[in-house]
Amino acid sequence: MTDPNDPALRSFVPVDPASDFPMQNLPYGVFSARGLAPRIGVAIGDYVLDLWGLEQDGRLDVEPGTFAASSLNAFMTQGPKVWARIRARISELLRHDNDELRDNDELQKLALLPMAQVELHLPIAVAGYTDFYSSKEHATNVGVMFRGKDNALQPNWLHMPIGYNGRASTVVVSGTKVRRPRGQLKPANTEHPSFGSCQRLDFELEMGAVIGQTSPMGEMLSEAQAQEMIFGFVLLNDWSARDIQQWEYVPLGPFQGKAFATSISPWVVTSAALEPFRCRGPEQVPQPLAYLRQAQANNYDLELEVGLRAGSMSKSARICRTNFKYMYWSSVQQLMHHASSGCAMNVGDLLGSGTISGPEKSQRGSLLEISWNGTEPVQLADGVVRTFLEDGDSLAMRGWCQSEGYRVGFGEVEGTILPAD
Incomplete structure (x- = not known):
């Protein structure tokens, strides 16, 4: 599998070169939109990728309900091997030469939301x-x-x-x-x-x-x-x-x-x-x-x-x-x-x-x-x-x-x- 940090990677989602959120980043956050409860997503360019939507569609292999949570804590608990595997999988789904999400209009409408239309929340439940x-x-x-x-x-x-x-x-x-x-x-x-x-x-x-x-x-x-x-x-x-x-x-x-x-x-x-x-x-x-x-x-x-x-x-x-x-x-x-x-x-x-x-x-x-x-x-x-x-x-x-x-x-x-x- 391609290294998610490869500088040559490009997303099918348009990303300005000056953006904080290119393919090589994929930071995690908690957001809400469309009147739905907060869930976990990643930032890509000017969009948020809804990981709960992808999990429900069977595209991400994690413990059930991981990305429906209102904090990253349950996901983090699953450990570094899961972190690495999921990051690589998200990168794969967003690649410009992968048609799995790129050519699936129905899934895109569900899982890819303009960042300007979402509310961002505290990303973790702060333990200490x-x-x-x-x-x-x-x-x-x-x-x-x-x-x-x-x-x-x-x-x-x-x-x-x-x-x-x-x-x-x-x-x-x-x-x-x-x-x-x-x-x-x-x-x-x-x-x-x-x-x-x-x-x-x-x-x-x-x-x-x-x-x-x-x-x-x-x-x-x-x-x-x-x-x-x-x-x-x-x-x-x-x-x-x-x-x-x-x-x-x-x-x-x-x-x-x-x-x-x-x-x-x-x-x-x-x-x-x-x-x-x-x-x-x-x-x-x-x-x-x-x-x-x-x-x-x-x-x-x-x-x-x-x-x-x-x-x-x-x-x-x-x-x-x-x-x-x-x-x-x-x-x-x-x-x-x-x-x-x-x-x-x-x-x-x-x-x-x-x-x-x-x-x-x-x-x-x-x-x-x-x-x-x-x-x-x-x-x-x-x-x-x-x-x-x-x-x-x-x-x-x-x-x-x-x-x-x-x-x-x-x-x-x-x-x-x-x-x-």
Whole structure:
């Protein structure tokens, strides 16, 4: 069977060369249309291929009802061999030289829907959410702001992926509006805290690794096991209330400042589709302890950008462009470390990479860094200025891997800020 990543593959479905969703991608998502219940599909160009329709027609060999589900969890549970077989089969059905679906008008009408006519939903039932802090550039920038250049990185940072357990209950799909959070605030010039709406609302540009297999409580993971457990990735915006977080984070770290919303893209791009874009990350000095060492290239050459549109602006202005390849600790290392204590991992767990910043000023992945904690206001179009996000602002992130003649992309994750109640 032809490799689904073959650059020469073409679909009978028209796909623009600039599309995020060519034959070589085939990301999974959950959609609804025609008044029917949510089910699973894949993106191809400007269309969604209804996998439940194909399953009912006997074209896909999976456990019965797999693609009638409202999340990818049951499909992911079936394991990497099934993932590979189904992806190859979908690719085969969409090939321009295969008449099985191409010449079946009745099946096409059932299974191929214009993306503009469907509603996209949260693609996974999030079992647990962990957010990491794995960009050396981001951690250094934040450390310089608050502790000075000589103490920018905490002593443990170069020895393990730092993370905290976040709230799975407030992970939402792209397009969900985000209400400005409320919490305890204590500016430096006040003696006592007060309760009110966040005044320093921020975004964090991240990728999310979607865990598709379980690991038992009490057991560690090898590099190969961790690689096999990652089903795919989503774009992730971990919205952050900087002023709430600043007052609460000592001694246990982020809590309410991060708990109010985390947005992810509706399409899960599989690890298999990203395979051609693997690359090695930065050199790790000192060498990690044995359980965290990597023999393989576990980073990805994945371009990322952020656009901000104020309510008064006619179009979005790009405020950041960076790359996932800069991450110091890879998603595989994050997963190995997460399980190293004996922590059980579940299907549907979501691991946030942490803010992705690069070495250049234009590559900073949060407004905290871009505005340098509010001291360097960002000039947008039409005279609009921002240090942090204001009500009515819309924030959109995009990501893609570029190859010759095609790109493997994620679409976008977008959210608009509503006023606090």
